[in-house]
Amino acid sequence: QQQVKQSPQSLIVQKGGIPIINCAYENTAFDYFPWYQQFPGKGPALLIAIRPDVSEKKEGRFTISFNKSAKQFSLHIMDSQPGDSATYFCAASLPSGGSNYKLTFGKGTLLTVNP
Amino acid sequence: EAQVTQNPRYLITVTGKKLTVTCSQNMNHEYMSWYRQDPGLGLRQIYYSMNVEVTDKGDVPEGYKVSRKEKRNFPLILESPSPNQTSLYFCASRGGSGAGEQFFGPGTRLTVL
DSSP states (O other): OOSEEEEOSEEEEETTOOOEEEEEEOOTTOOBEEEEEEOTTSOOEEEEEEOTTOSEEEETTEEEEEETTTTEEEEEETTOOGGGOEEEEEEEBOOOTTSOOOOEEOOOEEEEEEO | OOOEEEEOSEEEEOTTOOEEEEEEESSOOSEEEEEEEETTTEEEEEEEEEETTEEEEOSOOTTOEEOOSSTTBOOEEESSOOGGGOEEEEEEEEOSSSSOOOEEOOOEEEEEO
């Protein structure tokens, strides 16, 4: 059972475009939704994260939109640059409370930004 | 520099030959975890540790062992590797309570022939 579904698998945009990556989750108990960015040969690195009590969070050119009722969240990259070319993973985790801080990941989106 | 380190970065081995992938963090984090990354499957948790001597299974623990004798180290042990364990492995750590950033190591690419 895939608890976090991510789309699209791959995405190609031109420089300056606004790629949008979407994720849908099933478990309504999830309360933390991070996006990770991974460059080839590197480990994932936290890009931006949101909790379900807000509908949008912006950090620089990166914005998360969150729709609790639809159980969906998305990543928007404004004014995309070739340096943004990477694999992006959405993830979700349950409330802590002393238990596993496991991240449940989507399958990833390979983003290519052409010059 | 705050970081998670893994060794080796690349390893080619043969079926049945025991191996250990080391993981170390210098952030005094209590929580550490191992994930494997496979094409089309994303990252899946293998084992995790809430603190020294406290470990538990994740989603795909079969064929793996871990230990947590020191806070900074969390080695992943494959007692008898098989080709289906060919994968990219990541160690991660986080500190504090509540949901927060997990820091990932650079990865270990393992090939089992």
